[in-house]
Amino acid sequence: MPKVVEPRYGNLPDETGSNGCFETMRVYRKKVFRLDAHLDRLYASAKFLGTAVPKREDLRARLLKRLKQSQLAEAVLRVALIPRSDGSLGNRRLFSSTAPQGLISIVVQPVILPPASVYRQGVHVAVVPTRKFPVSIVDPQAKYSARLGSVLAIMDAQLRTVDEALFTDATGYVTESTASNFGIIRKGAMFSSPCWVGLLSGITRDVLREIAQSLDVPFHEVPLTRHDLYVADEAFLSSTLKEILPVVSIDGRRIGTGWPGPISRALHRAFRELIRSETHRAQGCRG
Numbered sequence: 194m195p196k197v198v199e200p201r202y203g204n205l206p207d208e209t210g211s212n213g214c215f216e217t218m219r220v221y222r223k224k225v226f227r228l229d230a231h232l233d234r235l236y237a238s239a240k241f242l243g244t245a246v247p248k249r250e251d252l253r254a255r256l257l258k259r260l261k262q263s264q265l266a267e268a269v270l271r272v273a274l275i276p277r278s279d280g281s282l283g284n285r286r287l288f289s290s291t292a293p294q295g296l297i298s299i300v301v302q303p304v305i306l307p308p309a310s311v312y313r314q315g316v317h318v319a320v321v322p323t324r325k326f327p328v329s330i331v332d333p334q335a336k337y338s339a340r341l342g343s344v345l346a347i348m349d350a351q352l353r354t355v356d357e358a359l360f361t362d363a364t365g366y367v368t369e370s371t372a373s374n375f376g377i378i379r380k381g382a383m384f385s386s387p388c389w390v391g392l393l394s395g396i397t398r399d400v401l402r403e404i405a406q407s408l409d410v411p412f413h414e415v416p417l418t419r420h421d422l423y424v425a426d427e428a429f430l431s432s433t434l435k436e437i438l439p440v441v442s443i444d445g446r447r448i449g450t451g452w453p454g455p456i457s458r459a460l461h462r463a464f465r466e467l468i469r470s471e472t473h474r475a476q477g478c479r480g
């Protein structure tokens with residue numbers, strides 16, 4: 194029988210403990226990839242959620258110090274800003290000088306990547322019944338910690354014995370996956386749904402946009418339907434941790450040849466090349 198604990202006695206975080214925002218970053222060769230983009234997004238999330246923040250330069254210095262202490266060259270760096278309530282949520286005095294300071298969690302972990310075979314073979318995904326909130330209700334631009342939707346979507350994916358879930362919005366447009374963005378390739382061009390259908394503006398997705406331009410692959414933001422997905426030549430997930438992970442089947446429909454396609458592979462190669470060139474430079478005042 195599990196132990197029953199009493200929150201009042203400090204055994205549990207208070208009710209706002211999962212109400213924070215966070216960033217997950219990749220460290221390559223001791224350098225944080227696109228650190229400033231992650232800090233921009235963290236501070237924007239905190240502003241949206243009314244979370245107290247430390248001075249950006251202080252936080253940046255603490256992140257880099259913690260990374261150095263870890264002595265890891267290849268790592269995952271996580272930072273979370275967790276608001277501390279002065280009582281119930283209703284009593285919070287947002288933005289005021291008396292607003293309680295929150296907690297900062299900084300964790301450096303060794304990288305545990307999907308095995309190389311997953312990139313060679315691709316993954317299988319399904320469009321799941323769990324929907325993304327409309328942006329008018331919960332805007333996913335804030336990278337908040339409370340993610341019941343993602344938990345339910347992962348359960349949906351497991352029930353369908355696929356690797357990952359794809360969300361749709363209330364209309365049926367495909368938005369993103371539980372912790373990654375999603376895109377397709379059709380007739381040599383890349384397509385991804387725009388943020389207003391309900392997806393996080395991913396940093397990897399932005400990098401992909403840059404890379405696509407350098408490879409002369411047009412990038413279009415259009416609301417994607419399931420039909421667009423099923424007739425795609427290639428499809429992929431993108432995130433800081435996964436980088437660019439090819440998708441080879443959606444809802445049991447084979448995508449393209451059923452193997453990772455040439456454009457997805459070229460994009461991933463160019464992505465790794467960009468990481469190499471950016472992390473080659475010293476990490477001074479910029480990320």
Ligand SMILES: Cc1ncc(COP(=O)(O)O)c(C=O)c1O
Nearest residue numbers: 372373374393395396397432433
């Ligand atoms: C819901 C969601 N969408 C997309 C992404 C990809 O974002 P990024 O490329 O910045 O890692 C993430 C990353 O954690 C995510 O949680």
